[in-house]
Amino acid sequence: MPDPIKWEDGSLYLLDQRRIPFEVEYLKCTNYQDVAEAIEKMIVRGAPAIGIAAAYGIVLASHGGLPMVKEAVSRLSKTRPTAVNLFWALEKMERAATDFHDATAKDPGLILKDHLLEVAVDIHEEERRIEKLIALHGQSIVPPNCQVLTHCNAGALATGGIGTALGVIRMAQKIGKAIKVYCDETRPLLQGARLSSWELWMDGLDVTVICDDMAAFLMKKGKVDLVIVGADRIASNGDTANKIGTYNLAVLCKYHGIPFYVAAPRSTIDCSIKDGEAVPIEERDPDEVRTVRGVKIFLEDIPAWNPAFDVTPGDLISGIITEAGILKAPYRESIETAMRIDVNFEDAHWADSYLKQGGSEDGGI
Numbered sequence: 001m002p003d004p005i006k007w008e009d010g011s012l013y014l015l016d017q018r019r020i021p022f023e024v025e026y027l028k029c030t031n032y033q034d035v036a037e038a039i040e041k042m043i044v045r046g047a048p049a050i051g052i053a054a055a056y057g058i059v060l061a062s063h064g065g066l067p068m069v070k071e072a073v074s075r076l077s078k079t080r081p082t083a084v085n086l087f088w089a090l091e092k093m094e095r096a097a098t099d100f101h102d103a104t105a106k107d108p109g110l111i112l113k114d115h116l117l118e119v120a121v122d123i124h125e126e127e128r129r130i131e132k133l134i135a136l137h138g139q140s141i142v143p144p145n146c147q148v149l150t151h152c153n154a155g156a157l158a159t160g161g162i163g164t165a166l167g168v169i170r171m172a173q174k175i176g177k178a179i180k181v182y183c184d185e186t187r188p189l190l191q192g193a194r195l196s197s198w199e200l201w202m203d204g205l206d207v208t209v210i211c212d213d214m215a216a217f218l219m220k221k222g223k224v225d226l227v228i229v230g231a232d233r234i235a236s237n238g239d240t241a242n243k244i245g246t247y248n249l250a251v252l253c254k255y256h257g258i259p260f261y262v263a264a265p266r267s268t269i270d271c272s273i274k275d276g277e278a279v280p281i282e283e284r285d286p287d288e289v290r291t292v293r294g295v296k297i298f299l300e301d302i303p304a305w306n307p308a309f310d311v312t313p314g315d316l317i318s319g320i321i322t323e324a325g326i327l328k329a330p331y332r333e334s335i336e337t338a339m340r341i342d343v344n345f346e347d348a349h350w351a352d353s354y355l356k357q358g359g360s361e362d363g364g365i
């Protein structure tokens with residue numbers, strides 16, 4: 001599985017996710033403007049991955065000292081509004097640069113760069129460890145024989161680790177559960193059909209792609225025991241913004257009595273907002289709806305609407321799987337408690353041993 005984000009010889013390399021699965025190509029970013037454009041064009045995408053890429057983008061601005069770091073933070077924070085991980089990572093990087101600047105009294109250049117690179121690598125490495133814990137915690141909700149439906153791509157491509165929702169699924173397979181995965185295609189940009197199915201297929205999972213409008217019938221046929229999705233921003237009451245179409249699935253799950261889980265790191269939780277109404281929902285170019293992989297499917301003169309995310313109310317969510325455990329309703333309380341927990345990363349070693357079983361050196365990821 002190619003790494004979606006690589007730092008090599010002072011440059012950032014981003015796997016161009018628009019071309020996956022047909023071409024595997026990297027874009028080289030040498031300045032923060034390149035990174036900002038890559039996030040906007042969704043060359044890199046997925047909430048944690050956007051945050052990690054932005055952190056490296058700040059490293060690329062460090063040669064200009066604190067003023068350029070601030071300029072980069074401002075530019076990168078205007079790229080995509082919904083995933084809170086972006087703002088979380090930028091805040092961390094800006095604070096690191098400011099503290100460093102205060103401590104070394106105006107000493108820009110290489111040394112600041114080394115310091116910021118360490119912070120960005122830490123963000124990246126910590127995300128990997130967090131996802132292993134999410135995968136372990138998630139096992140308690142995956143039955144031994146499980147037909148699971150997922151939406152969009154909350155996998156390795158979206159995170160730089162093993163993935164959140166797909167991390168739980170991968171781990172289930174590694175510990176010997178019989179897993180059958182359905183991926184919603186996820187119009188308009190087809191992250192489910194192009195990215196999730198590719199990742200899981202390469203890992204040897206039993207995976208089937210369905211069109212978004214087939215989910216209800218699949219559930220009615222008894223072919224879905226569980227739905228797991230990722231998240232872009234979770235409000236303090238558990239309302240969850242994720243890829244457009246997630247809300248549809250949650251409503252369908254309620255009707256069919258199927259558990260609906262969200263898997264996400266705590267960096268996706270935005271305690272500053274009381275509910276989902278406050279989540280800024282990105283609206284993208286209507287041409288993404290008018291076309292499929294560049295081919296027009298209806299007349300340009302006809303209007304199209306393209307909200308990239310929707311919000312699933314917390315009361316439709318069976319649980320939120322985080323590195324601090326599975327949070328249950330009432331979410332205000334469970335989220336508040338989870339945010340205070342000091343997580344023991346030693347447990348991530350258990351995940352390593354499972355992930356290595358039957359896989360390659362890196363656990364098949």
Ligand SMILES: CSC[C@@H](O)[C@@H](O)C(=O)COP(=O)(O)O
Pocket residue numbers: 045046047048083151152153154155158159163164165191229230231232242243244308
């Ligand atoms: C672990 S990634 C979680 C979410 O970011 C993912 O489900 C999603 O909605 C991605 O949207 P995208 O528009 O492809 O960046």
